[in-house]
Amino acid sequence: MDQRLTDAGAPQSSENPSSGAKPSGTSGTLTLEVTGMHCGGCVRRAETALSEMPGTTAARVNLATRRAEIDHDGSLTPDMAAARLAEAGYPASETTLVLEIDGATCGSCAARIEGALRAVPGVEEAGFNLANSTARARVLTGAVTPEALIRAVEAAGYGAQEALSGASAAEQAEARQAAEAKGLKRDTLIAGALSLPVVVLAMGGHVFPAFHHWVAMNIGMTASNVVQFLLTTLVLAWPGARFFRMGLPTLRHLAPDMNALVVLGTSAAWAFSTVATFAPALLPEGAAHVYFEAAAVIVTLILAGRWMEARARGQASAAIRRLAGLQVREALLQAPDGTLSSVRVSALEPGDLIALRPGDRLPVDGVVTEGSSDIDESMVTGEPIPATRRPGDPVIGGTVNGAGALVMRATATGGDTMLSRIMQAVDEAQGAKLPVQNLVDRVAQVFVPAVILAALVTFVAWLAFGGGFGNAVVASVSVLVVACPCAMGLAVPVSIMVGTGRASELGVLFRRGDALQKLRDVRVVAFDKTGTLTLGKPALSGVMAEGDEDAALALLAALESRSEHPIAHAIVSAAQERGLDLPEVEEVKAISGEGLTGRSEGSELRIGNRDFLTVPLPQALAEQAAEWEGTGATVLYAQRDAQVLAVLSVSDVIREEAPRIIAALKAQGLRPAMVTGDSEAAARHVGAALGIEMIRAGVKPMDKAAAVEDLRAEGGPVAFAGDGINDAPALAAADVGVAMGSGTDIAMEAAEVVLVGGDLRGVPTALELSRRTMANIRQNLFWAFAYNVALIPVAAGLLTLWDGPLLSPMLASAAMAASSVLVVTNALRLRRVQQALQ
Known part of the structure; x- marks a missing residue:
């Protein structure tokens, strides 16, 4: 799609x-x-x-x-x-x-x-x-x-x-959020300035009785009420107009929302107070009290809450803006004659040569063609240690070049770069809906009409039980204001935004937001072996020679240096790491399926499989070779002239962090497993080294999905981590597929989670983020629902049955605003999640 x-x-x-x-x-x-x-x-x-x-x-x-x-x-x-x-x-x-x-x-x-x-x-x-x-x-x-x-x-x-999409979308979102916060700040300050005199006139006498007498003697209570009327009307018509613009249409469509509750609550308080001020005879005897301060303060406090909420939401969506900030607008294009010209990054195409100066941010993905430098990839992969990049090494757009000058050839531009794909995936994950959100939305849809009904019941109950018309108005207005479903609507999506955003900063890319919920329930974590638990490239793991080991290795590395086979590279790399000087070799020939032959200093050299030897193998070397073969390693046999020179073992190297990761998964009560197409011997050797007991070896690519089904039947929901095309069926079949970012595009498309830097520590990090995010959502939902369950009866006047106070509409509006801010602030705690096994 x-x-x-x-x-x-x-x-x-x-x-x-x-x-x-x-x-x-x-x-x-x-x-x-x-x-x-x-x-x-x-x-x-x-x-x-x-x-x-x-x-x-x-x-x-x-x-x-x-x-x-x-x-x-x-x-x-x-x-x-x-x-x-x-x-x-x-x-x-x-x-x-x-x-x-x-x-x-x-x-x-x-x-x-x-x-x-x-x-x-x-x-x-x-x-x-x-x-x-x-x-x-x-x-x-x-x-x-x-x-x-x-x-x-x-x-x-x-x-x-x-x-919009990409950087433009991030810029648009940032501008919109900034404008929203700025507008709310302005309206809050205006509403506060207009409401303050209303509160002083209405409530000052309760705090300082002398002030009440001063107002009565110098201003007059009627004039005071008129001033409150004018200021409150201005609050509702100016900064409070946004509630009426959005709330009245929902009432007209018989689909009231939170704005409708504010409209009903403030309008009721304002209308009752207006009648009490200008036509008190229309009200029951003794009921002509004014509540202008309630209407004005409700608007002010809700605006203040939305202002704080908007600022907090801006922090929640900071991850996508931070990623957009990594994009470069211009690059130095190198022409075939070596001349440089500055061009817009949008004009670059795959194959273009790009010059990078020290400190430059890489504009697109590519491959180094000239130079050597350390590249800071932490902003994309989450790995804090700079990576050394030389000719032939891949580099990622958005990372920062170190002290060296480089020339790179673009391999992916525009929306095909890794950074663009990460931004797209983060954006989609942050916009995803978890299954739990559907229940919340259904509750919220009927909640507002239920609150309006509760307010009417409260009003009638106060009148029926002789509580007085004024108290009936206060209690019903408090119910309308306190029961805002804002916190319910924010409880799930804001946690997803922060959780997936933090994950991207740690090099864990949730391609689908619902993977957060599914990953929490995983009980079996299965890994592919080659390229996932191991580095995926052969390395020399053992040498046993008849005589000087280093001399034998140098001679064989010189012979293998003429071959492009991965095993040959492993032998040459081992010799280079030991600092050995390679002698001259000549007449090198490759014998398909068997090995290499050549000559050095007059001696004939041979290296290959055991059948390639033309002389008997000494007992000691034969025993060592058998031991290596028992671990699944590839064993090479070498001879010089008519004498066996050495035996060598080449095997895939287990990732350094793999043992700690498997141990950490076990400590969390999870069952690690391995599904690999490699031999039983190789799989058992790696499994024994890592402590993995659930092993499925010799599995063909088309059978890996069935192996995942078996693991699910045996142990419960399965997460599968792999990197190759052959892992795609297993990634798709697993409850949650985790692809190594260093793997193939097909594997990453089949997975719900991608470890951008190919760092295996991302597996426990993703699990931790899933658990923490879902726990955060549960906390938010608890407080959102518990808040309404607890405060609606209080607002209706339940405490008055035990001579307690009647909740003021002002306090109700403050509590409502605080609930939304609490939910967003709680979600922001996810930004403190750290990478596992640092």
């Missing part, structure tokens, strides 16, 4: 004015992008399948554009056409459209926005994230335009616009 927004929002051509968003019952043309077609026969079958659908008047399928156009009488929907294409074997392609939403403030808003999006024909799935105000819709490509989704959201009472 293509997730890039650039592929999702192409406008319909003038020849196809209709889209999937067109109301059913109106004739028109549907357009879908079709996959799986390879020839004219495919086109005919697809056209036939579409033409036979009831309601179709004509169908055209274009092989070149992979597009199907279906003229219909109005009874056809995109979903029906897509289902028919899938039955014919040509599924319609899907893409994801992203919208920025304005005016959504609580969990009930999320449910309404998602419902409006899902109602658009051609939308397969939709989700809204309150923490970053973005909605994602998975749609049939070509059937739905961003404009159709925007219209649906606007019809539901919210603003919407198409989101």
Whole structure:
């Protein structure tokens, strides 16, 4: 599935004015992008399948554009056409459209926005994230335009616009959040300045009785009430207008949200006080009290809470902005003649040569062609130690060159670079919905109407039991204000944002947000061997010679230096690490399937498998070779002239951190396992060294998925970590697939979690982040629900049954604002999670 927004929002051509968003019952043309077609026969079958659908008047399928156009009488929907294409074997392609939403403030808003999006024909799935105000819709490509989704959201009472992607999206989000925080700060200060005199006039006499007498003597109580009326009206009409702009439409649509609760609560307090000020005779005797300060302070405190919440949410989404800040805008392009010119990074193409000065940030992914330098990759991979890069070594865009000058050849540009893919994955993970969020949204959707009903019941109960009209108003207003579902709506998405953002900083990339929840339940952690538990490249693990070991190794390394085989590289590297001087060799020949021959200083040299020897093997060397073969190592036999020279073992090296990681998993109550296509001997040797008892060896790639199923049946939910193409079936079959970032693209596409730097410590780090994030979500949900369960009865006046106080609407609004701030602040604690086994 293509997730890039650039592929999702192409406008319909003038020849196809209709889209999937067109109301059913109106004739028109549907357009879908079709996959799986390879020839004219495919086109005919697809056209036939579409033409036979009831309601179709004509169908055209274009092989070149992979597009199907279906003229219909109005009874056809995109979903029906897509289902028919899938039955014919040509599924319609899907893409994801992203919208920025304005005016959504609580969990009930999320449910309404998602419902409006899902109602658009051609939308397969939709989700809204309150923490970053973005909605994602998975749609049939070509059937739905961003404009159709925007219209649906606007019809539901919210603003919407198409989101940008990449660095532009991050800049847009940062600018939007900054503008939101700035506007809330301004409105909070204005509301505070206007509310302060109201509070002083209304409450000052309760604190200082002399002040009440001073107001009565010098201003007059009626004049004081009029001043409070004017200032409170100004608060509601100016900084508080945002609540009415967003709340009144939801009341009109009979779908009230948090803004509606504020509108009802402040309007009730203001209206009652206004009548008490200008027409007290309309009220019951003794009930003509004013509560202007409640209406003014409710607006002020809720604005203050939203201001603090906006600032905290800005910190929660800092990860994606930090990644965007790693992108470079200009690069030094090196021409074939060596001249340098400054070009925009967007103009670079794979194959371009780019010059890097000391301290430069790398513009794109590539391979070093000239020079040597240490590269700081910590901002992308999470690895704090700079990596030395020489000609032939890969480098990552967004990392920082050290003290050396380099020339690199671009291998990936634009959206294909690792940094762009990380940004896209982080953005999608932060916008994901966990299964638990669906329950929260359903509760929030009915919660606001329930609160309004509770406020009415409270009002009637106070009147019925003789509590007085004024107390009935105060209690019902307090219920409306205190029971805001904001904290419910934020509880899950803000934790996902912070958790996945922190993960990306530690080199753990959650490609899907729901992997956070699934990873918590994992009980078996299975690993591929080669390239995952081991380094994935052979190294010399043993030498036994008849005579001087170093001299024998130098001679054999000189012979192997003429070969490109990985085992030859291992022998040459071992000699270089020992600082050995290699003698001259000549007449080197490779004998396929057997080994190498050559001459040095008049002697004939041979190295290869045991059958390649032409002389008997001494007993001591034979015993050592047998021991090495028992561990699964590759054993090489060498002779010089008519005498055995040495035996060597070459094996894959276990990663240095692997033993500690396996031990840490066991300490957490998890069962480590190994699934490998390598021999039983090699697998058992590595398993014994690491303490892994659950081993599946000699498994073919197509059988790895079945091996994962066996492990699941034996031990419970499985996470599988691998790096190769042969691991893709197991990664897809596991409950959570974890791909090594140093592995293949196919493996990474099949996995839900990617370890960007290929650091195996990312496995326990991902598990820890999953547990901490889910625990954080549970805490947030507990406090969000517990807060409402506890405070709604208090606001209704429960404490007065035991001569306790009646909760003031001012305190109710402060408690409501504090609940949202508490949830976001609690989520920000996830930013302190550290990499496992540092």
